[in-house]
Amino acid sequence: MAANSDPKANIVDSLEAILFVADSPVALEVLARELGVTQGQVSQALEILAERLHANGSIQLVELAGGFQLSTKPEFAELIGSFLSPQRQKLSRSLMEVLAIVAYKQPVTMGDVEKVRGVQSDYSIRALLERRLIREVGRKIAPGRPVLYGTTQQFLHQFNLKALDQLPPLDSVTEEAANIIRHEGPSLFD
Amino acid sequence: MAPRRDPNEKALATLSSVGVIAPPPIQVESPKFSGSLAALFVCVRDRKVDLLDIPLFPICSAYFLYLAESEQISLDEAAAALTALAYLLERKAWALLPVAEPEPEFDDPMELMEPYVHEFALAIEQLRTLHEERTHQFFRPQDAGPDPYELPYTLEEIEPADLARALARLLSRATPEKPEVLGGPRRSLTEQMKLVLAALTTDWASLDSLVKEPFTRQEAVWWFLALLELIRLGQVNVQVSEEDVQFRRKV
Numbered sequence: 001m002a003a004n005s006d007p008k009a010n011i012v013d014s015l016e017a018i019l020f021v022a023d024s025p026v027a028l029e030v031l032a033r034e035l036g037v038t039q040g041q042v043s044q045a046l047e048i049l050a051e052r053l054h055a056n057g058s059i060q061l062v063e064l065a066g067g068f069q070l071s072t073k074p075e076f077a078e079l080i081g082s083f084l085s086p087q088r089q090k091l092s093r094s095l096m097e098v099l100a101i102v103a104y105k106q107p108v109t110m111g112d113v114e115k116v117r118g119v120q121s122d123y124s125i126r127a128l129l130e131r132r133l134i135r136e137v138g139r140k141i142a143p144g145r146p147v148l149y150g151t152t153q154q155f156l157h158q159f160n161l162k163a164l165d166q167l168p169p170l171d172s173v174t175e176e177a178a179n180i181i182r183h184e185g186p187s188l189f190d
Numbered sequence: 191m192a193p194r195r196d197p198n199e200k201a202l203a204t205l206s207s208v209g210v211i212a213p214p215p216i217q218v219e220s221p222k223f224s225g226s227l228a229a230l231f232v233c234v235r236d237r238k239v240d241l242l243d244i245p246l247f248p249i250c251s252a253y254f255l256y257l258a259e260s261e262q263i264s265l266d267e268a269a270a271a272l273t274a275l276a277y278l279l280e281r282k283a284w285a286l287l288p289v290a291e292p293e294p295e296f297d298d299p300m301e302l303m304e305p306y307v308h309e310f311a312l313a314i315e316q317l318r319t320l321h322e323e324r325t326h327q328f329f330r331p332q333d334a335g336p337d338p339y340e341l342p343y344t345l346e347e348i349e350p351a352d353l354a355r356a357l358a359r360l361l362s363r364a365t366p367e368k369p370e371v372l373g374g375p376r377r378s379l380t381e382q383m384k385l386v387l388a389a390l391t392t393d394w395a396s397l398d399s400l401v402k403e404p405f406t407r408q409e410a411v412w413w414f415l416a417l418l419e420l421i422r423l424g425q426v427n428v429q430v431s432e433e434d435v436q437f438r439r440k441v
Contacts, residue, residue: 020330021330022330023330023331023332024332060327062327069329070329070330071327071329072327072328073327074323074326074327076328077325077326077327077328080328081328091318091321096314096317096318097307097310097314099317100313100314100317101307101310103317104310104313116306116307116310117307118307157329158321158324159317159320159321159324160320160323160324160327161320167317168312168313168316168317170309170310170313
């Protein structure tokens with residue numbers, strides 16, 4: 001099949017080509033700039049591309065970390081997982097705890113994290129920094145100028161989040177927890 | 191307001207709020223408080239009700255009625271009631287007196303004890319689920335860039351053996367090195383690279399001609415390492431000329 005002489009003529013195919021070679025999410029405005037079209041046109045083309053990929057093949061369009069990227073479909077996970085090595089490392093309970101606290105309370109100092117957890121957390125902070133899930137975002141104006149931590153784009157990528165506002169709301173989570181406690185029956189203080 | 195026995199008052203009757211003996215079950219009914227004399231005593235003592243809002247006269251009347259009407263009065267109970275009433279009257283009297291300064295406010299109730307990581311428990315579970323789902327998707331891996339320990343490009347016809355020969359030749363001309371003075375300053379590779387760059391021109395030159403005699407074996411190694419690093423960074427060109435390799439500053 002001959003290639004189109006003007007790659008921008010077919011926006012959907014052009015988008016697919018760009019996203020195929022991209023190794024990180026590409027923002028809507030970047031795609032629009034590269035193709036010389038409006039962001040609305042890119043959005044429409046992305047919808048068409050998503051439907052097309054959804055219908056056929058092993059690749060899907062994913063919106064995450066502030067952009068769009070191609071990934072394999074979940075049904076091929078086992079096959080690809082065995083093909084790739086080494087296997088991905090899972091996050092331990094303590095790392096998840098620290099990550100959640102940083103995600104919800106950011107920017108946050110190590111002291112703040114330890115205050116919530118009640119245990120020393122320097123190892124977990126270091127491990128999350130090494131995995132590039134959190135990063136230093138500044139220093140708190142307080143004695144000692146402690147480092148403030150926040151989450152990274154890599155965090156959004158690893159948790160399939162488009163942006164931080166997609167985090168499960170903590171209030172509803174707390175309410176849900178309260179409901180569970182209520183349904184568990186009378187407590188010691190009832 | 192009259193003394194009457196209420197089954198619900200049994201607990202208060204058996205457990206004194208005032209002291210060892212509980213006061214008689216004198217019931218207090220007012221717009222701001224409803225309960226027994228013992229309960230009123232406890233609430234006033236614990237600052238749960240404002241005594242200024244509760245008239246004491248009906249309570250005193252009820253106490254006198256209790257004394258007058260009860261056939262078998264327990265002196266201990268009567269004394270307990272009197273003690274409670276005296277306490278209430280004294281407190282109210284003090285409350286009615288003008289005060290120079292307002293009463294200090296009591297501390298706020300204690301906040302929940304930390305840690306409170308449990309508040310994040312369900313959020314953590316939801317994040318874990320998201321993470322688990324994410325592990326079923328695979329993306330094109332990010333390019334880590336050139337390994338700093340690998341040459342960024344091939345040197346085409348230049349073989350490592352050519353470079354090794356150039357070093358061997360230089361080392362053969364080196365004089366025995368001076369014994370190292372302990373604690374002396376150590377030369378950095380960056381400094382040596384500056385020195386080598388200063389010695390290089392855009393004309394091709396062999397390693398032998400670059401390093402001026404006399405030099406030690408250690409200095410020869412430093413020259414060679416600096417040249418390798420400059421080649422890796424793309425600042426120095428290298429070529430094979432007859433049986434030797436030649437270097438020059440990148441044009």
